[in-house]
Amino acid sequence: MATRGFTGRRPPEATRERLPPGQYLTEDFPVLQLGPTPRIDLATWRFTLRDGAKPLKSWSWEAFEALPRTTWQGDIHCVTKWSKFDTAWEGVTVDDILADAGVAAPTEFALAEGYDDYTTNVPVADLRGGRAMVATRYAGAPIPPDHGGPARLLVPHLYFWKSAKWVNGLRFTKKDEAGFWELRGYHMYGDPWREQRFTGD
Amino acid sequence: MTERAALRWQEAEIAAIEPVTGRVRSFRFRVDFAERFRPGQHVDVRLTAPDGYQAQRSYSIASAPDASGTIELMIEHLDEGEVSGFFASVAEVGDRIELRGPIGGSFVWTGRDAGPLLLVGGGSGVVPLLAMLRHRDAAAPDVRALLLYSARTRSEMIAREELEARARDEPGFTLMLALTREPGGRRIDRARIDAALGALGAPAHAFVCGSNPFVSAASDLLLDAGVPPGVIRTERFGG
Numbered sequence A: 001m002a003t004r005g006f007t008g009r010r011p012p013e014a015t016r017e018r019l020p021p022g023q024y025l026t027e028d029f030p031v032l033q034l035g036p037t038p039r040i041d042l043a044t045w046r047f048t049l050r051d052g053a054k055p056l057k058s059w060s061w062e063a064f065e066a067l068p069r070t071t072w073q074g075d076i077h078c079v080t081k082w083s084k085f086d087t088a089w090e091g092v093t094v095d096d097i098l099a100d101a102g103v104a105a106p107t108e109f110a111l112a113e114g115y116d117d118y119t120t121n122v123p124v125a126d127l128r129g130g131r132a133m134v135a136t137r138y139a140g141a142p143i144p145p146d147h148g149g150p151a152r153l154l155v156p157h158l159y160f161w162k163s164a165k166w167v168n169g170l171r172f173t174k175k176d177e178a179g180f181w182e183l184r185g186y187h188m189y190g191d192p193w194r195e196q197r198f199t200g201d
Numbered sequence B: 001m002t003e004r005a006a007l008r009w010q011e012a013e014i015a016a017i018e019p020v021t022g023r024v025r026s027f028r029f030r031v032d033f034a035e036r037f038r039p040g041q042h043v044d045v046r047l048t049a050p051d052g053y054q055a056q057r058s059y060s061i062a063s064a065p066d067a068s069g070t071i072e073l074m075i076e077h078l079d080e081g082e083v084s085g086f087f088a089s090v091a092e093v094g095d096r097i098e099l100r101g102p103i104g105g106s107f108v109w110t111g112r113d114a115g116p117l118l119l120v121g122g123g124s125g126v127v128p129l130l131a132m133l134r135h136r137d138a139a140a141p142d143v144r145a146l147l148l149y150s151a152r153t154r155s156e157m158i159a160r161e162e163l164e165a166r167a168r169d170e171p172g173f174t175l176m177l178a179l180t181r182e183p184g185g186r187r188i189d190r191a192r193i194d195a196a197l198g199a200l201g202a203p204a205h206a207f208v209c210g211s212n213p214f215v216s217a218a219s220d221l222l223l224d225a226g227v228p229p230g231v232i233r234t235e236r237f238g239g
């Protein structure tokens, strides 16, 4: 159904091809989070890999920064409708984290956990094969706290709520367990190209 | 609270339009969920051009859940705004607009959540806080509440008369203004936050809504003033 009188301000063709349905391009970097930005001290920062409740390995900031580093450049898409093109991140891929821990992913599902008690679920297949990293730098500088620094998950092929800010761990789970937003009606998987914003999309 | 039912698009008729300020208009939409949403939630609106091009934006619900069969949205006209411009100058009563909701399960307050309730809004960020205040009046008038509202000028305040009447008539509700572009006006600063916390006491829930920079600044001030992070919920409109 066309909306009476709406013509729209169409972006150029090259932009439209890169925009998933319902998204618009922004030059800013808006912020989405459910509460205030937590205050995190690098001296006590830790990242912990867990199989259920059992810790597999834990890294201090120094140890984490010493892991092999990977850069990624590309587009990110937020469920609140903005997309941002050509963002540049640097961090440690989940593959390299697992390799350093000397383990294979013990299950097919994972929950990313944050310092603000946020959680979000991602299938392990979407974290492996260079598709996800724990990022510690954005545009060549440490990630600002409002954008999830010191470290955030980056799963850029899914809506950005899956890229948990202030991440402090990955927990492997036997089943696909809903995280914070997924319990509140957001989609379990969240593919922007299939516009999976909410349950049932 | 688990909400796992599918959200479907519905064609909602515009039942009424009223001016709110020079740049904000109020829209009443007929929807099937007017009685079952929680104050603080929003809807997604989708406009479609004749060639199929679509634009989607989010708008907070300003009304409290009730039996009217309608919800109220308040949309501020932004310069060059693709969707807000349509609502400012094209939309008319009787138009049918696609929307879906209610959306959002974190930035919500129901009468069952205890108080005191601290609300901090900047500009159009007051809209979901207005829904909470309207609901408080209807469902939980004993909960103490304080709204710290930052607007540029008195005439740009959304629902000014309603808020002033509530502050006058409703025991337990306090309105504090920070009018940034009035003579002698100032932004929300630590002294204003301390004054608000002094008047209200330690909040059980604090909701902060507005533009990105406003929400970052206000929630940092609340943390500095000792409000625990778990008490604070934020909603950012963009900008």
Ligand SMILES: Cc1cc2nc3c(=O)[nH]c(=O)nc-3n(C[C@H](O)[C@H](O)[C@H](O)COP(=O)(O)OP(=O)(O)OC[C@H]3O[C@@H](n4cnc5c(N)ncnc54)[C@H](O)[C@@H]3O)c2cc1C
Residues within 6 Å of the ligand: A024, A080, B042, B057, B058, B059, B060, B061, B074, B075, B076, B077, B078, B079, B080, B081, B082, B083, B084, B085, B124, B127, B128, B211, B235, B236, B237, B238, B239
């Ligand atoms: C959860 C949520 C609830 C919201 N509730 C409301 C509401 O109750 N009332 C309301 O009026 N708006 C609300 N918004 C903002 C709304 O969704 C749109 O972003 C806004 O109407 C602008 O859309 P547009 O198409 O008119 O502007 P665009 O065409 O997208 O942008 C036009 C210009 O305005 C800038 N801009 C875009 N959005 C904003 C913004 N929010 N603040 C400042 N500058 C901006 C852009 O950078 C651009 O320069 C809400 C947003 C969210 C995420």
